[in-house]
Amino acid sequence: MRITVVGTGYVGLVTGVCLADTGNQVVCCDIDAGKVARLREGQSPIFEPGLSDLLASGLTSGRLRFTTDLGEGVRHAQVLFIAIGTPPRADGAPDLSAIEGAVREMAPHIQSRLTVVMKSTVPVGTGGRLEALFASSGASSNVRMVSNPEFLKEGTAVDDFQRPDRVVIGANDAEAAELVRELHLPFVRNQKPIFVVKREAAELIKYAANAYLAMRVSYINHVASVCEAAGVDVDEVIRGIGSDHRIGYQFLYPGVGYGGSCFPKDVLAFQHTGEEYGVPSEMIAAVHTVNQRQQRRLLDFIEKRFGRDLKGKRFAVWGCSFKPRTDDIREAPALQVIGGILERGGAVHAYDPKALPHVERLFGAKIGYATSMYDALDQADALAICTEWSEFRSPDFDQFRARMSQPVIFDGRNVYQVETMRRQGFEYFSIGRPPLRPGAPRP
Ligand code: NAD
Numbered sequence: 001m002r003i004t005v006v007g008t009g010y011v012g013l014v015t016g017v018c019l020a021d022t023g024n025q026v027v028c029c030d031i032d033a034g035k036v037a038r039l040r041e042g043q044s045p046i047f048e049p050g051l052s053d054l055l056a057s058g059l060t061s062g063r064l065r066f067t068t069d070l071g072e073g074v075r076h077a078q079v080l081f082i083a084i085g086t087p088p089r090a091d092g093a094p095d096l097s098a099i100e101g102a103v104r105e106m107a108p109h110i111q112s113r114l115t116v117v118m119k120s121t122v123p124v125g126t127g128g129r130l131e132a133l134f135a136s137s138g139a140s141s142n143v144r145m146v147s148n149p150e151f152l153k154e155g156t157a158v159d160d161f162q163r164p165d166r167v168v169i170g171a172n173d174a175e176a177a178e179l180v181r182e183l184h185l186p187f188v189r190n191q192k193p194i195f196v197v198k199r200e201a202a203e204l205i206k207y208a209a210n211a212y213l214a215m216r217v218s219y220i221n222h223v224a225s226v227c228e229a230a231g232v233d234v235d236e237v238i239r240g241i242g243s244d245h246r247i248g249y250q251f252l253y254p255g256v257g258y259g260g261s262c263f264p265k266d267v268l269a270f271q272h273t274g275e276e277y278g279v280p281s282e283m284i285a286a287v288h289t290v291n292q293r294q295q296r297r298l299l300d301f302i303e304k305r306f307g308r309d310l311k312g313k314r315f316a317v318w319g320c321s322f323k324p325r326t327d328d329i330r331e332a333p334a335l336q337v338i339g340g341i342l343e344r345g346g347a348v349h350a351y352d353p354k355a356l357p358h359v360e361r362l363f364g365a366k367i368g369y370a371t372s373m374y375d376a377l378d379q380a381d382a383l384a385i386c387t388e389w390s391e392f393r394s395p396d397f398d399q400f401r402a403r404m405s406q407p408v409i410f411d412g413r414n415v416y417q418v419e420t421m422r423r424q425g426f427e428y429f430s431i432g433r434p435p436l437r438p439g440a441p442r443p
Contacts (some may be wrong), residue, residue: 001183003027004077006070006102008035010046010261010328011119011150012083014157017051020058022186028066029073039066047327047354050158070102074109079179083119083150085261092268094124103130107137114139115176117146121210121266123273124203127170134407144176147199149206154260155325167194170202197341208271210266211284216251217258218290221297224254224432231416233418234432254431256386256412257294259322259331287387289418294324295333298384298412299340301429305408306381314405316376317341319387320352327354333412334386335362341384342366351376353389374399382408388415397424 001024005016008030016028035045042059044052058064067073082101100119100407116134118127127145134143146319147170152160167184171177177196188194197205206410221240227234234254242249258264267288274281306313324330329335338348338359349368350359356369371441373391375398377383385392392415401407409421411430419434421428428436 001025001179002078003183004029004073004080006030006073006080006082006106007084007120008032008045008066009083009085010048010157011044011152012081013039013044013055014048014051014161015081015083015119015150016064017054017058017163018158019183020061020064021054023379024075024183026058026064027073027076028064029070030066031068031244033068036066036068042212048157049153049325054158070105071109074106074114075111076270077114079115079117079183080106080179081117081119081148086120086122086265086269087261088265088268091291092272094121094123094265094269096126100133101129103133104137107134107139110134110139110141110143110352112141114141114142114253115144115146115179117148117180118203119148119150121149121206121262121269122147122203123129123207123269124200126203127172127199132433133276144171144173145174145199146171146180147202148180149202151206151209154328155323163190164188164192166192168202168205169194169196170199170205171196172199189342207266207270210263211270211287213251213296214258214263214267215283215287217253217255217263218287218294220252221294221431222290223256227432227438231434233434235414237432251395254414255294255388256297256333256337256431257291257293259333260328261330264288264331267291295336296340297431298333298337298386298410298429301410301435302341302382302384303344303429305429306346308344309364310341310344312345313381314347314349314379315341316380316383316404317350318352318373318376318383318385318392319389320350321355321387323325324387327352327358329355329362330357332386334359337386337412338363338367349378349380352387353391374403377403382410384412385415386412388413392403397426400424400426424425 003013003019003024003026005028008028016026020026042056084098089095100367130143169177169180224234241247271281271284320322320334341348349370351373408427415432418433
């Protein structure tokens with residue numbers, strides 16, 4: 001099929017390369033000329049496992065090309081995907097202005113019936129509104145809007161796209177639904193379901209799914225805070241509740257809160273939608289409030305241990321992306337931690353396997369950047385762990401003792417066992433588990 005993807009970020013680029021891989025002729029459009037130039041050279045602007053290989057093979061096969069010309073994209077397309085960002089506005093609603101701008105620009109180029117598939121996360125009713133916008137912006141033929149929410153996770157985006165748990169297609173037109181279903185058949189050969197539902201249901205499914213997952217994270221973080229206050233180990237509580245098959249263990253990991261470009265904004269947007277429809281949404285609001293508090297949890301620990309004034313103190317920060325296996329730092333808890341330490345006068349040396357260039361764009365010379373996880377520890381008074389990259393899991397603890405000024409760890413992802421830390425003689429503060437304070441007894 002002839003496919004166009006508008007917006008070549010995490011979702012659009014993955015969609016484009018995966019659809020080219022299954023034999024489609026794909027044109028990817030983006031307004032960012034620099035990004036398009038790099039992509040034409042085969043350079044991926046983002047880190048995502050497996051992406052560079054698919055990009056290279058798409059370009060070599062001639063089935064994948066990149067352009068800044070939306071008109072060219074429209075003329076090419078039998079099916080056109082929109083994967084443009086929908087960041088939050090001040091009132092929590094998603095900002096759809098970039099999508100609306102693209103629709104206005106594309107509309108005059110539409111000469112024949114076109115199926116437009118919305119991959120961006122947009123509020124219920126957006127598909128209908130955009131069909132009307134296409135018509136009023138000069139499309140000389142009908143546009144059929146289909147909602148096809150994307151459930152990929154950064155860090156495993158290619159794999160998630162190629163092996164989804166399910167595909168949701170929201171269409172109010174059977175022919176358009178069938179076109180989009182056909183495109184997805186190569187990805188569900190493992191018998192995973194394709195659900196065809198009303199367009200408005202598909203739009204809602206995405207928010208309901210993300211808000212639920214975020215709610216589980218905030219819930220277990222709330223439980224962890226109660227555990228800390230009551231002197232209970234959250235790991236024991238998680239085993240006790242997660243073993244209930246109705247609950248399970250997924251997304252029951254306490255930590256410094258969720259981040260990224262999806263959960264924070266989707267929770268706010270879902271709250272906004274509820275309120276717009278007159279549905280009290282205090283439950284969703286609480287998910288956000290708990291998360292904001294949780295993102296500052298390590299700073300609370302640091303303040304308790306070192307006081308408010310951190311002048312003369314040096315902190316290593318490990319993990320700056322919002323989660324492992326991605327270089328995305330949008331809404332990453334590490335940014336709060338770094339910012340908070342700086343505000344209190346402390347010095348920061350950050351390490352991340354992939355995200356440091358983005359962190360440097362934000363903090364510049366205000367912090368130091370280490371080329372290895374151990375280098376970040378040099379002369380540090382403490383280490384703060386914000387993302388659980390796998391290379392942090394079994395480190396050489398002798399290096400900690402040799403390099404750090406004080407053996408103090410604030411673990412925002414519960415990477416280590418408390419018992420291991422006790423044996424190693426560290427002061428250790430983690431989420432929802434008993435702290436190991438100075439002079440903790442060693443067995
Ligand atoms: P992104 O910011 O990585 O990419 C968006 C791209 O759109 C950018 O390259 C930008 O230059 C381009 N763009 C903006 N305006 C444009 C225009 N008028 N014409 C052409 N291109 C334009 O965003 P993303 O993370 O890929 O997210 C896209 C959408 O998918 C969002 O609605 C998001 O909520 C949703 N989503 C994201 C993820 C994820 O993990 N990132 C997962 C599922 C769904």
